[in-house]
Amino acid sequence: TQLLEQSPQFLSIQEGENLTVYCNSSSVFSSLQWYRQEPGEGPVLLVTVVTGGEVKKLKRLTFQFGDARKDSSLHITAAQPGDTGLYLCAGGDTPLVFGKGTRLSVIA
Amino acid sequence: GAGVSQTPSNKVTEKGKYVELRCDPISGHTALYWYRQSLGQGPEFLIYFQGTGAADDSGLPNDRFFAVRPEGSVSTLKIQRTERGDSAVYLCASSLRAGGDTQYFGPGTRLTVL
Numbered sequence: 504t505q506l507l508e509q510s511p512q513f514l515s516i517q518e519g520e521n522l523t524v525y526c527n528s529s530s531v532f533s534s535l536q537w538y539r540q541e542p543g544e545g546p547v548l549l550v551t552v553v554t555g556g557e558v559k560k561l562k563r564l565t566f567q568f569g570d571a572r573k574d575s576s577l578h579i580t581a582a583q584p585g586d587t588g589l590y591l592c593a594g595g596d597t598p599l600v601f602g603k604g605t606r607l608s609v610i611a
Numbered sequence: 612g613a614g615v616s617q618t619p620s621n622k623v624t625e626k627g628k629y630v631e632l633r634c635d636p637i638s639g640h641t642a643l644y645w646y647r648q649s650l651g652q653g654p655e656f657l658i659y660f661q662g663t664g665a666a667d668d669s670g671l672p673n674d675r676f677f678a679v680r681p682e683g684s685v686s687t688l689k690i691q692r693t694e695r696g697d698s699a700v701y702l703c704a705s706s707l708r709a710g711g712d713t714q715y716f717g718p719g720t721r722l723t724v725l
């Protein structure tokens with residue numbers, strides 16, 4: 504069974520700070536996806552990383568896929584209150600396997 | 612509609628009752644997925660359909676859970692003899708095809724079993 508461990512589980516920071524959250528596994532994944540989920544909503548896909556070592560940027564968010572395709576990180580620069588939410592990583596094709604998520608709170 | 616819709620948004624039932632949860636996927640999407648998300652957890656796969664047939668139901672926890680998609684569009688997740696442990700948010704997603712296409716999620720149905 505493929506498992507994804509996310510850390511930290513909770514993160515509360517001040518507006519303007521930088522942060523990194525992690526997604527780790529002992530299994531190799533063909534791709535990893537990052538989602539953000541807000542209360543009362545379903546997860547929304549942010550990015551998919553496919554190639555080992557790949558780095559993708561989405562405005563202030565930087566996603567990296569580990570060389571061995573077992574781990575990934577999400578770095579947010581100058582966090583804003585609008586970044587608040589549950590960040591989930593997911594791997595595999597069908598079915599997707601999700602981590603438990605990192606719950607981020609950005610305080611103004 | 613433009614996105615995946617799920618009804619009802621909230622369902623409160625008593626232990627032992629039967630419930631049905633409905634999912635309307637994005638028009639033209641052939642793959643449809645059901646997930647369950649418990650408090651403090653990520654979504655957990657239950658079942659997915661490619662067209663009308665269940666391609667993988669390995670995530671259904673037991674035989675009280677059943678899902679159908681008779682015309683390849685709308686799907687219904689059915690739970691018999693509900694238990695308090697079934698309380699969770701049930702998420703539906705659809706994608707153009709299975710096997711890696713982006714999954715678009717609905718807002719979920721929050722099920723509470725008293």
